[in-house]
Amino acid sequence: GAVVSQHPSRVICKSGTSVKIECRSLDFQATTMFWYRQFPKKSLMLMATSNEGSKATYEQGVEKDKFLINHASLTLSTLTVTSAHPEDSSFYICSARVLAGGAEQFFGPGTRLTVL
Amino acid sequence: KQEVTQIPAALSVPEGENLVLNCSFTDSAIYNLQWFRQDPGKGLTSLLLIQSSQREQTSGRLNASLDKSSGRSTLYIAASQPGDSATYLCAVLRFTGGGNKLTFGTGTQLKVEL
Numbered sequence: 422g423a424v425v426s427q428h429p430s431r432v433i434c435k436s437g438t439s440v441k442i443e444c445r446s447l448d449f450q451a452t453t454m455f456w457y458r459q460f461p462k463k464s465l466m467l468m469a470t471s472n473e474g475s476k477a478t479y480e481q482g483v484e485k486d487k488f489l490i491n492h493a494s495l496t497l498s499t500l501t502v503t504s505a506h507p508e509d510s511s512f513y514i515c516s517a518r519v520l521a522g523g524a525e526q527f528f529g530p531g532t533r534l535t536v537l
Numbered sequence: 538k539q540e541v542t543q544i545p546a547a548l549s550v551p552e553g554e555n556l557v558l559n560c561s562f563t564d565s566a567i568y569n570l571q572w573f574r575q576d577p578g579k580g581l582t583s584l585l586l587i588q589s590s591q592r593e594q595t596s597g598r599l600n601a602s603l604d605k606s607s608g609r610s611t612l613y614i615a616a617s618q619p620g621d622s623a624t625y626l627c628a629v630l631r632f633t634g635g636g637n638k639l640t641f642g643t644g645t646q647l648k649v650e651l
Contacts, residue, residue, distance in 0.1 A: 427580075453636070464626065464641040465581075478636065514580055516639075524568055524630055524637050530580035 424448055425517050427529035434505055435537055442500045442532045444515030450495035451517035455526060456488075459512040471498045505536040539564045541629055541642035549648045550617055558612040558645045560627035565605050567629040568637065572601050572612050575624045575644075584625075585612070617649045 424447040434440050444454055452473050457465040469479045469490050477490035487509075489501040498517075502509050512533050516526035540563045550556055560570070569588045573581040585594045585601040587610070593602040600613040610627055627642045 455639070462646075464643050465628075466641075467638060470636050470638075512578075518637075525571075525583075525586060526639060528573075528581040528583070531578075533578065 423519060423527040425515065425527050425529040427513075427515055427532050429532060430530060431533045431535075433535045433537065436506050437504055439501055439503045440505055440534060442502075442513055442515075442534075444498045444500070444517070444529055446496045446517045446527075449517075449519050451498075451519060452495065453518045454492060454498040455516045455518075456490060456498075456500050457514045457516070459514060459531075461512075465514060468500075502534065505534070507536045510534055510536045539567075539629060539631055539640045541627060541640050543625075543627060543642040543645050545645060546643065547646040547648075549650060551650055552617060552619060554617050554649075555613070555615050556617055556647075558614070558625050558627075558647070560610040560612070560642050562608045562610075562629050562640075562642075564631065565608050567605065567631050569630045570601075570603050570610050571628050571630070571639075572599075572610075573626045573628065575626060577624075581626070614647075617647075619649050619651055622648050 426445045428443045454471040456468045459465045468483045469477045471477045471490045471492040473492045479485045492498040514531040516528045544559045571586045572584045587603040598615040603610045624644045624646045626644045628639045
């Protein structure tokens with residue numbers, strides 16, 4: 422149980438385009454999902470907290486207009502990187518917290534974004 | 538601001554050796570601490586989760602301890618195997634005004650050699 426999927430696993434795009442990454446909780450409902458970013462050989466940095474039915478909360482230094490987050494249902498959150506540039510190339514990982522299930526987060530397999 | 542540090546940053550050991558990975562955090566007001574494994578280019582696999590009221594957790598060859606007052610945790614791996622080669626991350630969960638947040642450590646890259 423508590424499986425989280427991400428799609429796509431890998432995406433390569435041209436500079437200036439927008440890319441959408443999906444995060445799904447497959448066998449549970451999640452009121453809260455989290456988006457992290459990881460640079461090569463670096464740790465995970467929390468970008469934003471996504472709550473179902475409300476606006477996401479962004480961490481300091483993360484541009485909300487650049488990284489659009491939508492959490493329209495209890496099993497799906499999406500991260501859209503708008504007008505992507507090479508510096509947005511990174512590994513994006515989402516996690517989800519079980520509805521009324523405590524504080525533990527379950528992580529997706531990650532999405533590798535490469536912007537040319 | 539919570540800061541999480543892991544020592545060493547990289548470690549190479551021969552197969553069969555017992556080893557200890559260290560994690561320290563600056564703010565002891567945590568809800569729990571979790572150890573993860575990450576293989577290259579992959580997501581996170583949760584290994585052990587220790588609640589703030591607990592002192593240790595064990596799973597197979599892994600044992601994690603927590604000393605909240607001193608801001609330290611260790612992950613002990615017994616009889617290491619080449620398949621244990623990966624990056625190990627610790628993370629602490631804390632409650633903030635903005636909700637529950639996980640802060641990750643810098644990671645220890647482990648290589649177990651034949």
